[in-house]
Amino acid sequence: xxxxxxxxxxxxxxxxxxxxxxxxxxxxxxxxxxxxxxxxxxxxxxxxxxxxxxxxxxxxxxxxxxxxxxxxxxxxxxxxxxxxxxxxxxxxxxxxxxxxxxxxxxxxxxxxxxxxxxxxxxxxxxxxxxxxxxxxxxxxxxxxxxxxxxxxxxxxxxxxxxxxxxxxxxxxxxxxxxxxxxxxxxxxxxxxxxxxxxxxxxxxxxxxxxxxxxxxxxxxxxxxxxxxxxxxxxxxxxxxxxxxxxxxxxxxxxxxxxxxxxxxxxxxxxxxxxxxxxxxxxxxxxxxxxxxxxxxxxxxxxxxxxxxxxxxxxxxxxxxxxxxxxxxxxxxxxxxxxxxxxxxxxxxxxxxxxxxxxxxxxxxxxxxxxxxxxxxxxxxxxxxxxxxxxxxxxxxxxxxxxxxxxxxxxxxxxxxxxxxxxxxxxxxxxxxxxxxxxxxxxxxxxxxxxxxxxxxxxxxxxxxxxxxxxxxxxxxxxxxxxxxxxxxxxxxxxxxxxxxxxxxxxxxxxxxxxxxxxxxxxxxxxxxxxxxxxxxxxxxxxxxxxxxxxxxxxxxxxxxxxxxxxxxxxxxxxxxxxxxxxxxxxxxxxxxxxxxxxxxxxxxxxxxxxxxxxxxxxxxxxxxxxxxxxxxxxxxxxxxxxxxxxxxxxxxxxxxxxxxxxxxxxxxxxxxxxxxxxxxxxxxxxxxxxxxxxxxxxxxxxxxxxxxxxxxxxxxxxxxxxxxxxxxxxxxxxxxxxxxxxxxxxxxxxxxxxxxxxxxxxxxxxxxxxxxxxxxxxxxxxxxxxxxxxxxxxxxxxxxxxxxxxxxxxxxxxxxxxxxxxxxxxxxxxxxxxxxxxxxxxxxxxxxxxxxxxxxxxxxxxxxxxxxxxxx
RNA sequence: GGGCGCAUAGCUCAGCGGAAGAGCACCGGCCUUACAAGCCGGCUGUCGUAGGUUCGAUCCCUACUGCGCCCACCA
Numbered sequence: 001x002x003x004x005x006x007x008x009x010x011x012x013x014x015x016x017x018x019x020x021x022x023x024x025x026x027x028x029x030x031x032x033x034x035x036x037x038x039x040x041x042x043x044x045x046x047x048x049x050x051x052x053x054x055x056x057x058x059x060x061x062x063x064x065x066x067x068x069x070x071x072x073x074x075x076x077x078x079x080x081x082x083x084x085x086x087x088x089x090x091x092x093x094x095x096x097x098x099x100x101x102x103x104x105x106x107x108x109x110x111x112x113x114x115x116x117x118x119x120x121x122x123x124x125x126x127x128x129x130x131x132x133x134x135x136x137x138x139x140x141x142x143x144x145x146x147x148x149x150x151x152x153x154x155x156x157x158x159x160x161x162x163x164x165x166x167x168x169x170x171x172x173x174x175x176x177x178x179x180x181x182x183x184x185x186x187x188x189x190x191x192x193x194x195x196x197x198x199x200x201x202x203x204x205x206x207x208x209x210x211x212x213x214x215x216x217x218x219x220x221x222x223x224x225x226x227x228x229x230x231x232x233x234x235x236x237x238x239x240x241x242x243x244x245x246x247x248x249x250x251x252x253x254x255x256x257x258x259x260x261x262x263x264x265x266x267x268x269x270x271x272x273x274x275x276x277x278x279x280x281x282x283x284x285x286x287x288x289x290x291x292x293x294x295x296x297x298x299x300x301x302x303x304x305x306x307x308x309x310x311x312x313x314x315x316x317x318x319x320x321x322x323x324x325x326x327x328x329x330x331x332x333x334x335x336x337x338x339x340x341x342x343x344x345x346x347x348x349x350x351x352x353x354x355x356x357x358x359x360x361x362x363x364x365x366x367x368x369x370x371x372x373x374x375x376x377x378x379x380x381x382x383x384x385x386x387x388x389x390x391x392x393x394x395x396x397x398x399x400x401x402x403x404x405x406x407x408x409x410x411x412x413x414x415x416x417x418x419x420x421x422x423x424x425x426x427x428x429x430x431x432x433x434x435x436x437x438x439x440x441x442x443x444x445x446x447x448x449x450x451x452x453x454x455x456x457x458x459x460x461x462x463x464x465x466x467x468x469x470x471x472x473x474x475x476x477x478x479x480x481x482x483x484x485x486x487x488x489x490x491x492x493x494x495x496x497x498x499x500x501x502x503x504x505x506x507x508x509x510x511x512x513x514x515x516x517x518x519x520x521x522x523x524x525x526x527x528x529x530x531x532x533x534x535x536x537x538x539x540x541x542x543x544x545x546x547x548x549x550x551x552x553x554x555x556x557x558x559x560x561x562x563x564x565x566x567x568x569x570x571x572x573x574x575x576x577x578x579x580x581x582x583x584x585x586x587x588x589x590x591x592x593x594x595x596x597x598x599x600x601x602x603x604x605x606x607x608x609x610x611x612x613x614x615x616x617x618x619x620x621x622x623x624x625x626x627x628x629x630x631x632x633x634x635x636x637x638x639x640x641x642x643x644x645x646x647x648x649x650x651x652x653x654x655x656x657x658x659x660x661x662x663x664x665x666x667x668x669x670x671x672x673x674x675x676x677x678x679x680x681x682x683x684x685x686x687x688x689x690x691x692x693x694x695x696x697x698x699x700x701x702x703x704x705x706x707x708x709x710x711x712x713x714x715x716x717x718x719x720x721x722x723x724x725x726x727x728x729x730x731x732x733x734x735x736x737x738x739x740x741x742x743x744x745x746x747x748x749x750x751x752x753x754x755x756x757x758x759x760x761x762x763x764x765x766x767x768x769x770x771x772x773x774x775x776x777x778x779x780x781x782x783x784x785x786x787x788x789x790x791x792x793x794x795x796x797x798x799x800x801x802x803x804x805x806x807x808x809x810x811x812x813x814x815x816x817x818x819x820x821x822x823x824x825x826x827x828x829x830x831x832x833x834x835x836x837x838x839x840x841x842x843x844x845x846x847x848x849x850x851x852x853x854x855x856x857x858x859x860x861x862x863x864x865x866x867x868x869x870x871x872x
Numbered sequence: 873g874g875g876c877g878c879a880u881a882g883c884u885c886a887g888c889g890g891a892a893g894a895g896c897a898c899c900g901g902c903c904u905u906a907c908a909a910g911c912c913g914g915c916u917g918u919c920g921u922a923g924g925u926u927c928g929a930u931c932c933c934u935a936c937u938g939c940g941c942c943c944a945c946c947a
Binding site for chain 2: 011012204220221222265267270271275276277282283284287390393394397401484487519520523553565566568569571572574575576578579580581582583584585586587629630633636637644645648733737738740741743744771827830834837838839840841844847848851
């Protein structure tokens, strides 16, 4: 890349101009390309970009801002960084979207055929995926695009097969008829994690089975399931029913006879204490059924219609049947009670929204217990850290209570289960480099999307081949993800990674972040109308502003409220930086000459250099703890409030002195700005790059070394004097403002006691910052201002060329007096308490005593001044 | 039903045992040669309620109230 030293910046800027071609330049220069043969230490983050199902979501912009900040800092620190983008999930969402499109076109996937359907999904992804990737690049992510990987490509398919085969051979995968969560809309099984429970208003219907003495009343919210009942269960110790246990009863409408059984599961306190048992359509009943060897007739087809009951209800939709069955029972006088509405919790499909059914079906499962133990132990032993640590508890709660994982999906998009069936019902699991026997038929089902996602940290690096990338970059350094996904994805990666990679967990640290919310802290939702389009903000405010805003709100595990005002504020911050750099360039700030030894510097120089050192270590600490909000705040505050508002103003005075003093100031100015730009680069890559290359003439900030502390001792005395200057200047400005003096109006004044306060050298600075002129010969002060500083009192006599506003001055002094009196009262209260003096640490007592002395003299001084004012 | 978290300025949030903070909003004054996308000054709080521990509590403990989240098979 051509080195070009821009010593001038345009007076104004727009983010679009700055971003311009920078990103393409960085990519072209190979800055983001990770070298597996490098001897630098590795820093790896692997993450899939968003599901390609719509536009770039603000949540992804957020996650990418966090990750890119981490990566950019490490690169500057000399790490070989790899941000490897897995391009996509084998996403159920895309499947559903395409199905919806087909429906709108009056067709469906079955009519279309499997191959055409898959082709259709690919088209969809190519079209929308390209758009989203283009949007994501605008964030400035330092992704290694040379390694981009698609889930469905050959390599990853091999990884999925390899993992399946290993688990299968280790007897960790099995096929069984089980109750699964069933989505009648998707006609597919769902994992527990894809089912969300919602309270709904249903009905609780109590009905009588049997007649006369043996009649028994049961209740249900799903009347239609009674068609599949194979028993009535009561608690073994329930004396009301002991005489009935072991007898049979007729199941209404069907004519079948079913037993009355005793089972511990039944709660005798609830309802009548008797429960109908439908093993094929309810998880509890399934367990009861297994314990008692009950038949398990399935009475619903895969679309949720009643089937195979041999009754008039066959063919009805489940909700239709619910009413029909109820009314049929009513006609027989069997409905004893109805409660409507009855609020209860019902599982819904997260993908398609409708209530799920439990359905017996033949599915593939992963035996979780041994894998979960691996995943749990990695965190328990401290080998993998979770940030924030409080979240570890949730991790354990989950990992210790996992059920076996149903991994088969009756979908057409995704990795197919690598099992083939022979003509005589034989079954073989075919590994990645093996061929299925001729004429055998592959299992129709595809794998749950989390199966392939669980392989992400190593499948994307070429596993099962032993690649150079794997050797260099596995395990990854940190996983950055939202706490909402901890239980889906993280745990699966932990299990699969540790299992497949010889016991090495897939990352060192799991850093959890929160969700992006609107400016009132409310959850963003499309229906709520409060979701934001990051694209709009990118267009209007630029990537730097968006990134800084997102990071500024991000503490570990906490949600981030974001509104347009904040983004605007971040852009203003960029403008501030821009202008500060323009000032520095215009005043000859230097970065190539060494900063003089502290002995040759002014208090202001030493003060800002000390602050900059502190800033560097604060930022490092915060980065290490993923405390983005804290480090963004520290940078913002230092840059704006300390560097721009104070140091730059003081620097103007020093540069005005000319000579060696001016040169030293230029060096300090350049050094501090250089430091700030380096530290800010991970947060605001574009504007800092533009400014830093202008300031230094170097090639690029992307590959510049990270800022380091100077190693020089801090000078607390210089800091104290600068703080005194700040206090003095602020008090003088306050007085001027209260007196209605325009800020620009020059006022002759005499400063005395400055020397006593140790501020003699700062007299010119104080005058410059407060627009006070040297007194002329005919100086007649008309007002006096006293400012108490830590090191002494400064008296300012001003020639206001007129009468002062006595009322304003009285008000000002009265306010200060009230504050001093409150302070005195507080100190007296403490010191008057013998317990405090006895038990509090000596340094605290000394501090309070000193404060009391200050307060007392302030009161004295202010009282005298008030008394000296002319009567109103 | 179980678990976790949060209640601090008008709004969004820091602070977590010894003088209540920031950003935005608001009020007043300024086009001061880096910056009006700015500068200077100012206002604003019984730190959710009630107890307790402590010389001292916004900070620790208990209860309560109100929000939020996660988990869960109550027919």
